Amino acid sequence: MTGRYDDLSDEELGRRLVSELPRHAAPPHLARAIRAAIPARAPRLPWLAPTVAALATALVLALFFVPVLPRIVPADPTERLVRAVVSEHTRVVMWGARRAGEVAPASLPELTRETGVALARTLAGDDQLTLVGAEPIYVDRRRGIAIHYRDADGHLVSYIAVPATVTINDRDRVQIDRWRPALLRDSGFATWLWRQGEVACLIVSDRVSESEMDTFKDYFKRLRVATEPLPAY
Numbered sequence: 001m002t003g004r005y006d007d008l009s010d011e012e013l014g015r016r017l018v019s020e021l022p023r024h025a026a027p028p029h030l031a032r033a034i035r036a037a038i039p040a041r042a043p044r045l046p047w048l049a050p051t052v053a054a055l056a057t058a059l060v061l062a063l064f065f066v067p068v069l070p071r072i073v074p075a076d077p078t079e080r081l082v083r084a085v086v087s088e089h090t091r092v093v094m095w096g097a098r099r100a101g102e103v104a105p106a107s108l109p110e111l112t113r114e115t116g117v118a119l120a121r122t123l124a125g126d127d128q129l130t131l132v133g134a135e136p137i138y139v140d141r142r143r144g145i146a147i148h149y150r151d152a153d154g155h156l157v158s159y160i161a162v163p164a165t166v167t168i169n170d171r172d173r174v175q176i177d178r179w180r181p182a183l184l185r186d187s188g189f190a191t192w193l194w195r196q197g198e199v200a201c202l203i204v205s206d207r208v209s210e211s212e213m214d215t216f217k218d219y220f221k222r223l224r225v226a227t228e229p230l231p232a233y
Contacts, residue, residue, distance in 0.1 A: 077140075078166045081200065082193060084139035086186045089158040089204040092148055111136065112232045115145040117161050117199065123226035128152060129219065140164075145229070157205045157219055161229035164200040168193060176217050179224060192220045199229045 112118045114136040125131040129149040137146045137160065144162030151157055172182035172193075181194040185208060192203040203223055207216045 076167075077164075078168070078193070081140045081142075081162065081164060081166060082184050082191055082202065083186055085158075085160050085162075085202050086189050086191060086204055088137050088139055088146060088160070089156070089189060090187070092146075092158060093156050093206075111145060114143070116143045116163055116232050117145040118230045118232045119145070119161075120228040120230055121226065122147060122228075123149075123159075123223055125149070126222065129157060129222060132156070137162075147227075151215075151219070155205055155207060157203065159223050159227060160202045160204070161196075161199050161227075162202075163198055163231040163233075165198075166193065166195060166200045168195070174217075176220055179220075181220060181224075190216060192216075194224075196229060198231045201227075201229065 108119060111134060122134075123129065123131070129151055132148040132150050134145060134147045137144050139160070139162060142162045142164055144160055147159045149157045149159070168182045172184060173180040174183045179194065181192045184191045184193055188208065189204050189206055190208040192201075194201055201224075203220055205216055205219065207213075207219075
């Protein structure tokens with residue numbers, strides 16, 4: 001019998017043994033014992049894999065698209081105005097003013113026509129703030145004027161005047177000499193907000209820490225005293 005399988009490979013020998021050896025059914029008690037020893041398999045959930053894949057895809061899309069979605073616009077008009085002004089200031093920080101140069105008397109009538117704001121007087125620069133330029137802006141569906149300065153440490157400081165009615169909460173007010181402007185914060189920037197007649201005035205800077213607050217208060221005093229905006233219409 002051994003000679004019959006000497007020339008067979010392992011694979012061929014296995015097939016011959018499977019086909020030629022007799023098979024006998026296990027006794028019932030042995031079959032029951034074997035089945036009892038086999039661990040029970042958890043039931044398969046055909047819907048689980050597709051559900052997990054769909055959730056993973058939704059999570060990836062959310063992580064990708066949520067940061068680029070526009071932020072929810074606040075309902076309060078004052079908050080909307082502050083956020084729009086901060087966005088305009090951020091644009092200038094990143095790409096510069098659309099119109100650079102001094103606020104010369106000859107340019108004031110043109111700026112007044114374009115912005116709806118007349119400047120009876122303005123700060124042309126001093127030992128702390130260097131004038132960068134003035135330009136018309138459009139924020140929160142309102143025309144206004146922006147005057148940009150650069151301080152001695154290279155920080156951009158934007159003075160913005162917009163004909164608008166704003167409501168200022170007393171809890172946000174800060175006493176600075178005889179004035180009480182509101183100090184508001186948004187997107188990493190600090191903003192002074194106050195009213196001069198029918199014009200809402202704002203000063204924006206990235207000086208937001210407590211150690212820099214005295215400097216930011218000084219900028220408010222310089223611009224508040226030297227600048228007088230009036231609605232042109």
